[in-house]
Amino acid sequence: MELTRWWILGGVALLLVLGGTGVWWLNSRGAMASRYPIPGEEHHVVVEVLNGTTVGGLARTMTARLRRAGIDVVFFGDASENTHDSTSILIRRGDSSFVHLIRDAIGGGRVVMQPDERLLLDATVVLGLDVAPGGDLDP
Numbered sequence: 345m346e347l348t349r350w351w352i353l354g355g356v357a358l359l360l361v362l363g364g365t366g367v368w369w370l371n372s373r374g375a376m377a378s379r380y381p382i383p384g385e386e387h388h389v390v391v392e393v394l395n396g397t398t399v400g401g402l403a404r405t406m407t408a409r410l411r412r413a414g415i416d417v418v419f420f421g422d423a424s425e426n427t428h429d430s431t432s433i434l435i436r437r438g439d440s441s442f443v444h445l446i447r448d449a450i451g452g453g454r455v456v457m458q459p460d461e462r463l464l465l466d467a468t469v470v471l472g473l474d475v476a477p478g479g480d481l482d483p
Contacts, residue, residue: 389442391467393420396428399476406450406471413449418465428472434458436465443467450475 391410395403403420410417431453433446440455446467447453452474 389415389445389466390464391415391417391446391469392463392465393417393469394423394471395421396423396426396431396470397473397476398426399473402471402476406469406475409449410446410469413445415445415449423470428470430454430472430474432456432470432472434468434470436460436463436467438466 393403393407393410403422407417407420431450433443433453433455435443435455435457436459440457443453443455446469450469450471453469458468
């Protein structure tokens with residue numbers, strides 16, 4: 345009889361340990377998942393950056409600034425014209441509620457509504473001399 349009681353107590357203790365370990369494991373997995381959101385769960389601002397000046401490296405420099413601000417830059421390069429005195433932020437889809445993020449990151453820009461759903465972008469940033477520091481930015 346005494347031996348049976350020890351077996352029952354040992355079994356209960358084992359179940360408690362295994363159950364506690366399982367709860368801990370599931371809880372830790374849930375915490376890991378919340379730290380790293382799945383892409384697509386929330387909307388990110390998607391832009392392209394075009395250098396509208398003759399200042400070399402300007403699009404690359406502004407791309408780095410925008411990415412540090414949490415903006416998804418999917419392309420950067422030269423605009424078809426390099427004579428832009430002022431920066432333009434062309435809204436391609438949706439509303440313009442995100443524009444302040446872009447303006448804060450690059451230091452300015454005028455907003456122009458120019459929808460083009462085919463581009464799959466929220467905005468196109470055409471950089472002008474107003475955001476270019478003096479000198480060439482190429483390393």
